Amino acid sequence: MRATHWLLVVALAGLSAGQMSCDNRKQGESAQASASEKMPQLTFAEKGIYDFGELTEGDTVEHSFEFTNTGEFPLIINNITASCGCTTPEWPREPVAPGAKGSIRVRFNSRGKQGEQNKTVTVFANTDPSMTDLQFKAMVNLKTDSTKTS
Structure with missing residues (x-):
């Protein structure tokens, strides 16, 4: 028992x-x-894919993706990578305080490109999730050679 x-x-x-x-x-x-x-939050002013429109091959264009840190702690952007070498990102290197605004400037060089271009820039930060993608597109028209004669 x-x-x-x-x-x-x-x-x-x-x-x-x-x-x-x-x-x-x-x-x-x-x-x-x-x-x-x-946690820090990257809240972007615009949604979706930014469209540069039509470009001529060789044009360089840029756009600033404006954001606000809508979290309660400082936002730290550790790194940003681009999907190709034709895209150059610039970002704030200092922490962005809660409620403060900032921007990520993206420069696209269309040299050697032709047709529809879709590019991604990935932001690595102390956010949840830790990666945020920004996207843009452009239609790159072939540069006409003005030195040719008929």
Whole structure:
């Protein structure tokens, strides 16, 4: 009979420990959700893909993607990468305070390009998620050679 009591006590202890671990998991998820809400947030003024329109091969154009840090902690942009060497990004190197505005300037050189161009610039920052993509497109028309005569 003592063995049955002992098994009952062990079973109840196991159930209690399992219940506490579920509560700890819920508390951890709640704390993580609360922290995520306070993380720095990149909120861009414009949505979607920026369109440079029609360009002539060899043109260099630029656009500034304006943003606001809508989080509760300073925003730090660690790095920005472009999908090709024809695109050069520039960004604030200092932390952007909560509520402050900033911009990411993207320069596109169409030399050697032809037709529809779709490019992506990836921002790496202390945000959640840590990567944000900016996109732009352009239609690059072939440069006509004015030195040719008919």
